[in-house]
Amino acid sequence: MSEPSQPSGLKNQAQELLSLRCKRGDRSAWEELVAQWERPLFYYLRRMAASHDEALLVLQDVWLQVFSSLPSLRDPKRLGAWLYTITRRVFIRHIGRLPGERVEQELSSIPEDEPPQGGTREDDSEWVHWGLGKLAAVQREVLVLFFLEDLSLKEIGDLLGIPVGTVKSRLNKARGLLREVLNQGESQ
Amino acid sequence: MNDESVKFGQSLSALQSIDPDKRQGYDDALRGLFQAKLSAWGRLRYLLPSVCGLVMALGMSTLALTEPSSTPLGTRLMLLGIALIGAAWFVICGRILLKGSIDLVADKRRVSSVALVFTALQVVAFSWFAWSDASLLPGLILSVVFVILAGVVFITQEIRSSELRLREQQLRALLGDRV
Numbered sequence: 001m002s003e004p005s006q007p008s009g010l011k012n013q014a015q016e017l018l019s020l021r022c023k024r025g026d027r028s029a030w031e032e033l034v035a036q037w038e039r040p041l042f043y044y045l046r047r048m049a050a051s052h053d054e055a056l057l058v059l060q061d062v063w064l065q066v067f068s069s070l071p072s073l074r075d076p077k078r079l080g081a082w083l084y085t086i087t088r089r090v091f092i093r094h095i096g097r098l099p100g101e102r103v104e105q106e107l108s109s110i111p112e113d114e115p116p117q118g119g120t121r122e123d124d125s126e127w128v129h130w131g132l133g134k135l136a137a138v139q140r141e142v143l144v145l146f147f148l149e150d151l152s153l154k155e156i157g158d159l160l161g162i163p164v165g166t167v168k169s170r171l172n173k174a175r176g177l178l179r180e181v182l183n184q185g186e187s188q
Numbered sequence: 189m190n191d192e193s194v195k196f197g198q199s200l201s202a203l204q205s206i207d208p209d210k211r212q213g214y215d216d217a218l219r220g221l222f223q224a225k226l227s228a229w230g231r232l233r234y235l236l237p238s239v240c241g242l243v244m245a246l247g248m249s250t251l252a253l254t255e256p257s258s259t260p261l262g263t264r265l266m267l268l269g270i271a272l273i274g275a276a277w278f279v280i281c282g283r284i285l286l287k288g289s290i291d292l293v294a295d296k297r298r299v300s301s302v303a304l305v306f307t308a309l310q311v312v313a314f315s316w317f318a319w320s321d322a323s324l325l326p327g328l329i330l331s332v333v334f335v336i337l338a339g340v341v342f343i344t345q346e347i348r349s350s351e352l353r354l355r356e357q358q359l360r361a362l363l364g365d366r367v
Contacts, residue, residue, distance in 0.1 A: 010363065011194075013359050013362055013363055014359075014363060016355075016359060017356060017359040017360065017363060020352055020355060020356045020359070021356065023352060024352065024353075024356070027222065030221075030222070034218060038206075039198075039201045039202065039205060040197070040201045042201075042204070042205065042206060043200065043201040043203075043204050046204045047204075052206075052207055052210070053210070056206060056207075056210055056214055059214070060214060060217045060218070063217075063218060063221060064221060067221050076355075125196055125199040125200040125202075125203060126203065128200060129200055129203040129204070147193075147196065147197055147200055148197045148200060148201060149197065
């Protein structure tokens with residue numbers, strides 16, 4: 001998302017306005033929607049998909065689904081959570097099973113990069129990006145949603161179809177594992 | 189979520205972007221969301237109503253203008269109305285054929301509007317003729333029921349659209365220059 005960061009209340013209102021404009025059929029609003037959300041949605045998909053091409057193919061299907069479903073979106077304030085819900089649903093339909101059930105060997109195309117140099121690990125996006133590639137899909141998914149978006153634990157829970165308690169424990173475990181990975185990476 | 193975490197999320201997502209070599213294909217696919225190219229079958233689907241529309245426009249307008257002077261004014265107006273509908277079909281479908289693609293937002297809306305007006309006009313025409321012939325009364329009642337149902341749907345949609353427009357205005361006022 002390229003616009004300067006805004007307080008979350010203003011951001012929600014801006015997103016609500018954008019979705020209302022899209023519902024009205026405003027072409028420029030649709031282009032803004034794609035420009036704003038393409039990057040975080042692609043990042044989420046690329047962390048889950050087996051390849052860049054697969055993520056891109058799914059993203060195209062996501063936009064198709066968004067285009068046909070957004071006019072019937074009941075709560076325009078929840079645009080972000082709704083987009084991620086659509087994205088996850090399209091991805092699951094594409095692979096035919098839940099992300100965590102996918103055989104890990106299939107996801108081996110996330111490149112075995114060298115760890116980045118410098119930075120302060122958990123605060124450094126390059127370190128976190130590298131570390132996410134070392135985690136299992138289930139942990140990776142919950143961390144990506146946590147880091148990328150202004151989603152509450154309840155929204156993440158609704159999106160993943162799990163209780164809030166499970167989200168918390170999954171997130172804690174994932175953060176712990178990420179910390180370990182980053183420690184190992186720094187010592188290389 | 190504070191500013192720092194928002195910026196962190198933005199810098200994280202910037203680390204994995206779409207491959208520039210694949211960008212063109214992706215952009216073309218997105219453009220296809222708004223502009224669908226017509227297949228051979230699609231062209232036929234718009235050619236038929238375009239031709240029929242032209243025939244309707246020419247035929248009905250000729251009838252309206254050449255009917256004997258004893259023809260009621262209402263009948264002439266009805267014929268002219270149908271001629272206008274035919275002309276609208278011809279123009280809208282002809283434009284789509286010339287472009288070779290359909291704008292999935294604007295063109296679809298135009299086609300739906302003409303279809304709605306055409307249906308409403310048929311109902312009005314049927315009602316008009318049913319007044320003078322008692323045997324057509326059941327058809328008239330059915331037409332009235334249909335018009336009422338269509339009116340309810342239309343009003344419900346308009347209320348919903350008004351609510352959305354009002355909310356949009358409120359948000360624009362709240363957000364001001366930030367929009």
